[in-house]
Amino acid sequence: xxxxxxxxxxxxxxxxxxxxxxxxxxxxxxxxxxxxxxxxxxxxxxxxxxxxxxxxxxxxxxxxxxxxxxxxxxxxxxxxxxxxxxxxxxx
Amino acid sequence: xxxxxxxxxxxxxxxxxxxxxxxxxxxxxxxxxxxxxxxxxxxxxxxxxxxxxxxxxxxxxxxxxxxxxxxxxxxxxxxxxxxxxxxxxxxxxxxxxxxxxxxxxxxxxxxxxxxxxxxxxxxxxxxxxxxxxxxxxxxxxxxxxxxxxxxxxxxxxxxxxxxxxxxxxxxxxxxxxxxxxxxxxxxxxxxxx
Numbered sequence: 304x305x306x307x308x309x310x311x312x313x314x315x316x317x318x319x320x321x322x323x324x325x326x327x328x329x330x331x332x333x334x335x336x337x338x339x340x341x342x343x344x345x346x347x348x349x350x351x352x353x354x355x356x357x358x359x360x361x362x363x364x365x366x367x368x369x370x371x372x373x374x375x376x377x378x379x380x381x382x383x384x385x386x387x388x389x390x391x392x393x394x
Numbered sequence: 395x396x397x398x399x400x401x402x403x404x405x406x407x408x409x410x411x412x413x414x415x416x417x418x419x420x421x422x423x424x425x426x427x428x429x430x431x432x433x434x435x436x437x438x439x440x441x442x443x444x445x446x447x448x449x450x451x452x453x454x455x456x457x458x459x460x461x462x463x464x465x466x467x468x469x470x471x472x473x474x475x476x477x478x479x480x481x482x483x484x485x486x487x488x489x490x491x492x493x494x495x496x497x498x499x500x501x502x503x504x505x506x507x508x509x510x511x512x513x514x515x516x517x518x519x520x521x522x523x524x525x526x527x528x529x530x531x532x533x534x535x536x537x538x539x540x541x542x543x544x545x546x547x548x549x550x551x552x553x554x555x556x557x558x559x560x561x562x563x564x565x566x567x568x569x570x571x572x573x574x575x576x577x578x579x580x581x582x583x584x585x586x587x
Contacts, residue, residue: 315467325463328580328585338585353466357470357566357573358566370417371419374427381434381578
């Protein structure tokens with residue numbers, strides 16, 4: 304049986320923050336600012352909130368986090384390709 | 395079988411079923427990273443037919459993002475209620491999650507229908523192929539998630555208990571991962587057109 308030492312986080316508040324971040328994401332593309340840093344920042348923030356609170360990596364065994372982290376060099380490749388596409392094709 | 399790993403102030407255990415789901419999700423990271431990188435490389439190399447900027451709109455994908463994020467809240471509330479011993483509320487939240495997943499799929503079908511009507515087919519150009527591949531595989535994962543959630547909520551409802559919450563937790567991990575992938579797809583495919 305899993306450990307239940309922690310109280311439940313405020314999941315609804317996390318959901319509201321995620322939706323607010325989505326609204327900011329959609330809003331930023333119509334602003335005259337560099338989009339990529341903002342969009343990446345919002346997306347990473349949303350991903351971390353989901354991983355930490357909804358998938359309970361903040362509270363569970365670190366083994367799960369380590370297992371999930373090992374393919375992320377490929378995810379970094381994704382970010383690298385993103386930067387390349389953005390600055391390469393749109394320059 | 396579970397092995398025990400003591401952690402700060404509380405006993406943290408590792409369940410082999412959860413471990414298996416995490417390993418599966420790690421492999422899915424590689425799968426979707428490959429698809430998204432392929433999309434990034436291919437989507438701007440259109441020589442004929444509609445481009446991403448011409449074909450894609452934000453309305454349905456934004457609504458779908460809200461739906462998936464809300465469904466993740468519903469899913470995690472299902473687990474919280476089960477752990478608190480409220481099985482009926484847990485099943486209700488599971489069914490809410492599945493319903494939101496179905497709403498996502500219906501809106502995805504509407505979006506695909508609009509694309510096909512406007513001439514964006516999977517074979518029209520390399521953008522069309524990459525777009526339908528990325529979003530289609532994600533939608534397939536949503537469909538599998540809906541079936542899994544319904545099977546847990548309906549078929550296995552007698553087995554749901556605070557002592558056996560791993561059934562909900564594992565399907566929840568999968569569902570949140572599908573949400574996570576959509577966060578990436580929403581940014582890459584729709585916002586960075």
